[in-house]
Amino acid sequence: MKISTVFSRQKKQTSQSQRRSITPFLEDLEARDKVCLNVTIPVTEAENINKLLKEKGLSQKNGIPLLIQYGLSDETEEELEKLRLEKNSKAGYSLTSRSAAMHFQTYQYFMENKRLTIKLNIMLSENRSMKKRLENEDLQNRVPKDEWDNWDKARVDEFYRKYVFMNRS
Numbered sequence: 001m002k003i004s005t006v007f008s009r010q011k012k013q014t015s016q017s018q019r020r021s022i023t024p025f026l027e028d029l030e031a032r033d034k035v036c037l038n039v040t041i042p043v044t045e046a047e048n049i050n051k052l053l054k055e056k057g058l059s060q061k062n063g064i065p066l067l068i069q070y071g072l073s074d075e076t077e078e079e080l081e082k083l084r085l086e087k088n089s090k091a092g093y094s095l096t097s098r099s100a101a102m103h104f105q106t107y108q109y110f111m112e113n114k115r116l117t118i119k120l121n122i123m124l125s126e127n128r129s130m131k132k133r134l135e136n137e138d139l140q141n142r143v144p145k146d147e148w149d150n151w152d153k154a155r156v157d158e159f160y161r162k163y164v165f166m167n168r169s
Helices: 016-020 023-031 043-056 060-071 077-088 090-136 153-164
Strands: 002-006 034-038
Touching: 043 060, 077 090, 090 153
Parallel strands: none
Antiparallel strands: 002 034
16 A cells, blocks of 8 residues: 655635635645545455445545545444444344334324314314304303414414424424
């Protein structure tokens, strides 16, 4: 393996519009001190690396340094093996199954909320008609005041957008 060091410390003048763009940042990254590595690998490995980089949408110039950086991370083989064993242990399976159950319960609550939102207009109409009936039978003191008595079509449409059509803005 041959290692050579290339030092580049040239500063270029940039215009005001370039300063606002990402170009100066990228130029600074390019201008940093770099080490050039010449490594001989089998052709099949090179093809696999090129295939991986294409799948990830990276060029060789940018992708190979990233692969080296992640390959030289702080995780040792023993730590990774410990994490694999922990994941495959009984506690790991228990945690995974509990997580799946919670995801399903969340989905059920979401669907129930959606169902109630869809029926909201009908339920509000029924509620108003029952209150009107009580008022007509002179039982006005028995008519409870609720927060949804003042809800109009715009408020119901807001719930539809938020919970049925998933527009959370």
